[in-house]
Amino acid sequence: MPVSEPEPVTRGVLHRTENGVSWITLDRPEVMNAVTWDQRERIITLLADATADPDVRAVVITATGKGFCAGADLRGEHPGTSAIGDPAPGNSESANSAPGSPSAGGDPAPASSASPSAGGQEHVPANSAPGSPSAGGRERVPGDVARMIRLGAQRFISAVLDCEKPVIAAVNGTAAGIGAHLAFACDLVLAAESARFIEVFVRRGLVPDGGGAYLLPRLVGPQRAKELMFFGEALSAADAERMGLVNRVVAADELERTARAWAERLAHGPTRALALTKQLVNASLDVDRAAAFAAEASAVEIAMTTRDANEGVAGFVERRAPEYRGR
Incomplete structure (x- = not known):
């Protein structure tokens, strides 16, 4: 099967189609691949395209650098706010943190990077109460935040679950918050030995979004799910494999090769x-x-x-x- 030509892409999302496999790569390693609004929309579109294209028969979602996805990046550009209630300017989870302070994944962020949120939620609790201003300047009213979650994080995860082609996550590093849920929503999960999974929401006093409370109990049972969500501790790739969250752990330099082998095998299937x-x-x-x-x-x-x-x-x-x- 032919390899597609490079295409114009949203900054931070690389895409190519090769041997029947759609490769979606998060590419903002300077912020541990925290996703912006436009990146999220691009990935949703690529997954829908994979469903509709008969020449695409499998999908791989992976990332560059040391992180798979550290959550949602609140400082990414957004074309409007009335539909999903995005945050007021400066309302990133670590907006008041010093450069180099821990990001959503618990790793130091570069001083020049945008700050990812605590997971997938594009709001800060202190400013999310009814009566506070939204980014568009209008008063926030009850229902805005719930709508934001439905049309944002939940729609993002649903795009993976609803894709009619098998989706493989090739997790190269830290997957935190919505980044962890992105991996768990995939049909098969490969992880590098250095990968970590973090239900980071509790560290910020937040409730998991992006389908976390739906996905995790189905993968590991309610008791294990609550342990991960109540404590928010980093889970190693090896422990994630033992719990059933990961299909296979491989050496970092074997991750892409293994993902390719699995995806192309699926692409040759019925x-x-x-x-x-x-x-x-x-x-x-x-x-x-x-x-x-x-x-x-x-x-x-x-x-x-x-x-x-x-x-x-x-x-x-x-x-x-x-x-x-x-x-």
């Missing part, structure tokens, strides 16, 4: 069957047995109408490896 399987698994803990079985029966019937299903059966009968086309 794409529609994988999409239906993903939907079944993601919904399985939200429905009862009758609903799950009904959904399964429907998915099997749909899959059997695809060309790949016919090819799979033909390959079995003819005793050869099937050649799936994603159709």
Whole structure:
């Protein structure tokens, strides 16, 4: 399959398509890849594009530098505020911290960097009460913050969960707050030995957003989820693997190669069957047995109408490896 030409991209998000794999790379290492509003929107668009493009059959989300994603960067440019209630200027989580003070991921931030938030929330509690001004100058009213979360962090994580292609997270370093939830929302998680995962919200007196309280209990159970969220301690890659949050831990110099091997293997698989399987698994803990079985029966019937299903059966009968086309 061809490699796509480099395309104009939002600053801090690199993208290419290679061998049927859409590679989405966070590229602001100076702020541990904390995401701005426009970066978030770009990633949401790329995931939607991957769903719609039959030539894209798998996705990898990764990052450059020492951090995977340290949360949301409050100082990124935003075209408007009325829709999602973004913060007043200067309201980053560490706006009053000295240069070099700990960022959301607990690591020193460069003096010249923008400051990431405490996780994914684009507001500061002290200024989020009704009656305080929003960034657009109008008075903040009840519902603004909830709307901001729905259209921001939750929409971001939903874009990963709803993508109809398998999504792999290749976690190269610290994943904190919304960055950790971005990884946990992916279908498969690879982590470098140096990676860390931090439910950082409690350190700032905040409630986890971006689907954290939805994702974590489903991955590790409620007791483990509460331990991670109540204490906010950094979790090593090895411990995350033991708990079931990570599929495999590899050496840092093996991370991209392993992600490529996994993604290209998925890209050569029966794409529609994988999409239906993903939907079944993601919904399985939200429905009862009758609903799950009904959904399964429907998915099997749909899959059997695809060309790949016919090819799979033909390959079995003819005793050869099937050649799936994603159709």
